Amino acid sequence: MDYVPDDNCRYKDVDYWDERYKTESSYDWLGSFFKFQHLMEEHIKKEDSILILGCGNSSMSGDMYSAGYHSITNIDYSSVCISTMSARHSNCPGMTWHEMDIRQLSFSDESFDVILEKATLDAIMVEDKSPWQVSPQTACFIHKALTEISRCLKPGGRFISVTFANPFFRKRLYAQPEYGWSIRTYSYGEGFEYFVYVMTKGEELSPEDAALGKNLKEATESSPVTLLTTQNETAEEFLSTIDV
Template identity: 60%
Template structure:
């Protein structure tokens, strides 16, 4: 595989992504918009202010733009990615590209109606080996990102997470009262399923999710990671060592 790194840890290295984005035109994790458009349009309105975390060189935001979503802010920590994508889509008013760290985003509280991530959280877990536990470092990283997503949402705003992580793993991470949102899951895909999680700001966790959080906190084990799967032809997910 032309862009496959020699170790999972490279996926956390901005230098790897800078070099990849210099050579790679585009890549889609978990399928393009057509695969989950029916779900997106149920939860995102055309006039929503949208933030995409870890946008990469995916065509997702441009595909959304073409379908009438016209207020889209894209952030990534690779300056090469941001410069390339901004140049590529310079003629799309209302769509912006910014270099930022998703752990500490430079926007005021309550800026967006929708915060969306597609495989960004998964990329942060590439060094994890145990499908039920994550390292303290990774747990803290995920917590920082989720707190930022919650902070930036307006009342009734939605955080959307698109992933291959099954509910019994991912809900353990998402379902926390501290974030101030509910968690609802959907799935898409033929054969292999991907998951489309919607967290709505200001809604309470379900009784089941509250019970899950309570059990995890009582066991002092609130962390979890995704299981190993191999859905894509070129995908860091297929190289996670578990």
């Protein structure tokens, strides 16, 4: 079955994912967990409570469990995905699965040591056509998600974002003082470079990152219709940049 939709806007449509998950066994955007495991080991302790956003049918949760991370909560807005993955990993005590929207996390404040997303935010942004702009609707979606992520992180907790978007575009989106975290950037991959952003709650932004966030905010206020994009690819190029 061909899972590439006719229009990239379908990546934001839960019906598309429900149908896809009925027949697709597994798919790993940006490569498997083992490609960036060395970076995760620097920032995630085996005893940490972990929330994975937009888990999909990726092997990442199972691979992390096998690597010794046993307190993993997974969410996705596809009920088909959650049902399938819950059954697949029923023999993993401490691993839970929940149907949920990342803009409305039904967890208490300061619930997790680590919140992790891999290509979930990228998929949300693929509908925007210009490499320099993202729609106000998408910008609002991302802001709501980041606000919820910050709320659910414990002091000293880490939000880890794995993406193909390079720092020139993505860091300014994360570098807003209201989220209350610092940012560190890493990369992995051969042939095509992917990026890992680690935001630590309770640490201050560096002066350089704070300036990036301020510049974005000023641009947004002066031009409310548009927002500088958070990725360096056009929507049509999204799938072609994914190394699976």
